[in-house]
Amino acid sequence: MKEQLQKDFDNSIKNLSLSQKDIEIKKFCLDNFIDKGFPNRKEEDWKFSDLNQIIKKNIGELSFYNDQTSTNKVDTSVFVDGLEHNKIVFINGRIEKIDFEYEKKDQIEIIDQSETINEFKNSNSLSDLNNAFTNKCFKILVKKGYQLVKPLIIYHTTNSKIWSKNINLRLNFELDKDSTLRLIDLFNDTSEKNFLNIFYNFELKENAVLKNYKVDKFENKNIKYSFNNIDQDKNSISETFILSAGSNFSKNEINCNLNGVYASAFVNGIFSLNNHKHHEIRSIINHLTENTKSYQLIKSVLDERSKAVYQGKIFVNSDAQKTDGYQLSKAILLNKDSEFNAKPELEIYADDVKCSHGSASGSLNEDSIFYLMSRGLSYQQSRELLINGFLLDVVEKITDSEIKNLIKNMIGIKE
Amino acid sequence: MDNRQKELNNLQDYKYGFSTDIENIQAPKGLNEDVIKFISKIKKEPLWMLEFRLKAFERFKVLKEPDWQKPKFPKIDYQDLYYYSAPKSMKDKPKSLDELDPKLLETYKKLGIPLQEQARLNGIAVDAVFDSVSVATTFKDELTKQGIIFCPISEAIQNHPELVKKYLGSVIPTSDHFFATLNSAVFTDGSFVYIPEGVRCPMELSTYFRINASNTGQFERTLIIADKGSYVSYLEGCTAPMRDENQLHAANVELIALDDAEIKYSTVQNWYPGDKDGKGGIYNFVTKRGLCKGKNSKISWTQVETGSAITWKYPSCILKGDNSVGEFYSIAITNNHQKADTGTKMIHLGKNTKSKIISKGISAGSSDMTYRGLVDISSKAKNSTNYTQCDSLLMGNKCGAHTVPYIKNKNSESNIAHEATTSKISEEQLHYCQQRGLNPEEAVGLIVNGFCKEVLQQLPMEFAVEAQKLVGISLEGSVG
Numbered sequence: 001m002k003e004q005l006q007k008d009f010d011n012s013i014k015n016l017s018l019s020q021k022d023i024e025i026k027k028f029c030l031d032n033f034i035d036k037g038f039p040n041r042k043e044e045d046w047k048f049s050d051l052n053q054i055i056k057k058n059i060g061e062l063s064f065y066n067d068q069t070s071t072n073k074v075d076t077s078v079f080v081d082g083l084e085h086n087k088i089v090f091i092n093g094r095i096e097k098i099d100f101e102y103e104k105k106d107q108i109e110i111i112d113q114s115e116t117i118n119e120f121k122n123s124n125s126l127s128d129l130n131n132a133f134t135n136k137c138f139k140i141l142v143k144k145g146y147q148l149v150k151p152l153i154i155y156h157t158t159n160s161k162i163w164s165k166n167i168n169l170r171l172n173f174e175l176d177k178d179s180t181l182r183l184i185d186l187f188n189d190t191s192e193k194n195f196l197n198i199f200y201n202f203e204l205k206e207n208a209v210l211k212n213y214k215v216d217k218f219e220n221k222n223i224k225y226s227f228n229n230i231d232q233d234k235n236s237i238s239e240t241f242i243l244s245a246g247s248n249f250s251k252n253e254i255n256c257n258l259n260g261v262y263a264s265a266f267v268n269g270i271f272s273l274n275n276h277k278h279h280e281i282r283s284i285i286n287h288l289t290e291n292t293k294s295y296q297l298i299k300s301v302l303d304e305r306s307k308a309v310y311q312g313k314i315f316v317n318s319d320a321q322k323t324d325g326y327q328l329s330k331a332i333l334l335n336k337d338s339e340f341n342a343k344p345e346l347e348i349y350a351d352d353v354k355c356s357h358g359s360a361s362g363s364l365n366e367d368s369i370f371y372l373m374s375r376g377l378s379y380q381q382s383r384e385l386l387i388n389g390f391l392l393d394v395v396e397k398i399t400d401s402e403i404k405n406l407i408k409n410m411i412g413i414k415e
Numbered sequence: 416m417d418n419r420q421k422e423l424n425n426l427q428d429y430k431y432g433f434s435t436d437i438e439n440i441q442a443p444k445g446l447n448e449d450v451i452k453f454i455s456k457i458k459k460e461p462l463w464m465l466e467f468r469l470k471a472f473e474r475f476k477v478l479k480e481p482d483w484q485k486p487k488f489p490k491i492d493y494q495d496l497y498y499y500s501a502p503k504s505m506k507d508k509p510k511s512l513d514e515l516d517p518k519l520l521e522t523y524k525k526l527g528i529p530l531q532e533q534a535r536l537n538g539i540a541v542d543a544v545f546d547s548v549s550v551a552t553t554f555k556d557e558l559t560k561q562g563i564i565f566c567p568i569s570e571a572i573q574n575h576p577e578l579v580k581k582y583l584g585s586v587i588p589t590s591d592h593f594f595a596t597l598n599s600a601v602f603t604d605g606s607f608v609y610i611p612e613g614v615r616c617p618m619e620l621s622t623y624f625r626i627n628a629s630n631t632g633q634f635e636r637t638l639i640i641a642d643k644g645s646y647v648s649y650l651e652g653c654t655a656p657m658r659d660e661n662q663l664h665a666a667n668v669e670l671i672a673l674d675d676a677e678i679k680y681s682t683v684q685n686w687y688p689g690d691k692d693g694k695g696g697i698y699n700f701v702t703k704r705g706l707c708k709g710k711n712s713k714i715s716w717t718q719v720e721t722g723s724a725i726t727w728k729y730p731s732c733i734l735k736g737d738n739s740v741g742e743f744y745s746i747a748i749t750n751n752h753q754k755a756d757t758g759t760k761m762i763h764l765g766k767n768t769k770s771k772i773i774s775k776g777i778s779a780g781s782s783d784m785t786y787r788g789l790v791d792i793s794s795k796a797k798n799s800t801n802y803t804q805c806d807s808l809l810m811g812n813k814c815g816a817h818t819v820p821y822i823k824n825k826n827s828e829s830n831i832a833h834e835a836t837t838s839k840i841s842e843e844q845l846h847y848c849q850q851r852g853l854n855p856e857e858a859v860g861l862i863v864n865g866f867c868k869e870v871l872q873q874l875p876m877e878f879a880v881e882a883q884k885l886v887g888i889s890l891e892g893s894v895g
Contacts, residue, residue: 333827335827342822343819359822362827362829363828
């Protein structure tokens, strides 16, 4: 793999106009990655999902070079109907379109930050890989007091042109004081056997509100890793919703730093898996100052040999008195080959806090099925009704009614 | 001054911190094959036992000290320890208590464990372990009548080799982790219990561990076998003198329950926790594991952990037999600079297996406490259930309380439920108690006792009273 990496790296920087210094930084990151390789189960954070093995088994040899000199045609049929929205379109990892047609142009700034480097506290060798190979990085700045009229949808599209490739993406967002952004990530893959490595960084200033909905619903054979770093100032709110269903393997990591008082973070997620899929959500909420709040709810429905993992950590600093932290994960195992692993972790150094977590996994409640069947529903109908209700709980947590309806329609959950 | 206050004052400092001035026989300092041969020789062990030890030692040489745990400690120099220390008077085993060194009798009397006939605790048979040897076992005759074997393990190796050979290392193999392997190589004494088929042990069996010599590691090994349809309740207590340096205690405990058998294992651990600035104290790195080998068997661990500078242990149950049950009840209290990383593992292998975990952690002062546990339901463990509840209570803002559960469910017919909370004693509760005339310390004591009640109830009567007091004492000075 080392030679491949080296070769692909040389190819990819050839096409970029980078200063000598930037090349050296990228090279340093590459060497770091070569040194560490893909994360494996020996690392505590990857205990339940050995990425190294998964890539070996599903993809085999990866290539890291993407020819991004020519443009791809934007397929408008993937665009969401019935909801006016701003767009960013990625096709095979290349930014094809940035379009804020519904917004005031002077309130949003798009800055090219291709030379900056990710430096996250809780990151791993994948951030080095990302740093070494990303070739365009934009920062989207929402100016003071501006609230986006329409949501922004980021389309992550891959098509059959690519195969056994590693795609690295990066985006930075800054939400200035009193601003609001609603962001939907929509994955749309018709490609197979690629590894997507996505890093987002969000910086939320005072009173800023971020709502991020990640929807990975369409069946595909790709492997995805996505890391969200969220820094939150005073009174800011972040809401993250993850629908984890489509890819063969997917791991979503949320690292949230509550730096300002009264900041709050919400993480809600649904795993709906079948057919050998293996998905993971790992969240780390760092309560670093007084009066911060976090709430997490993760529900899984697991069928046919699928596996879901939830690792959630609530960290409370000794200064973070009056913290309110809550975490709940529930799983229904439908098939005897399915598996659910959880590691809900609390690390607490302050005494005046209220932190709790709960985790439950098991089969569908036979009594409930009996109840429904005795009222005339078939076994299949009762089962569907129960699962529907089980998942609806999480969807109902979405605070934006427009997007809530969109997501409900997407996953076919009825009220 | 009322009685309670007087009692508290008496107990304010570590009551068991005295040391007994007694002549010792020690193995040469350091860890090597010669020392292991020395231990084996002085214990007059058969060859197979020596081979067992040497095999473990070979394995130990390639192992590295683990470092994933939360409480970090300075590197232990394993060559700077004595691996065997025994009172000289124990060299030729005294035949009866009358021959026992009066100093030893005095020590145990001070600890509240009278060994003499007239003062014996009613209904509890005691095996007293002093540093590396067992000094006395009470009520031996009465137990023998029922066919129960309760003796120091060194005696069992000689007198019941067939049992020891069959079961020793069957739950904790010589190839286990670092400290367990070290123990397998150098273990000195401990208790051996065998309950024959269909016998319900008429009294509580108990071992009292005492570290006296300085610079010594205590490595005891306990092996309890409950044959088909039998029942035994076993208690363990520990204390050590106050010393400035840290001492290592790395014990192995193996429990084996055959068909329909039940073992109840209770621990009140009160090793010297170090002084207020965190100087000295025992490193308590213990491996405890129970195997529910037979159908319908049950193993239940109850522990009250108040002592030790660092506690690092996970009493586990391997639920292999169908319909077997594993239980774990724990109270862990850390104060001053104590650190604890404790919890349990419940490994479900058989069908219809059940496990229950109740863990209560209280941290005060500048201490740090971690609950770390594993619940693993394998794909064959149909219809199994687990219930876990771990609650932590924090007193003051310099201490930490952490929960790290690992939950694995590979069987769709099995259910796991896990709950954890962390909080402090609420102002309302304190106010309520004080309004009714309790002073703040008493109020905290009452609330903490209520918090722990679920676990204290699991202890045998005599122990429960003792433990309740201990809970109060351990939290002295942490209020206000």
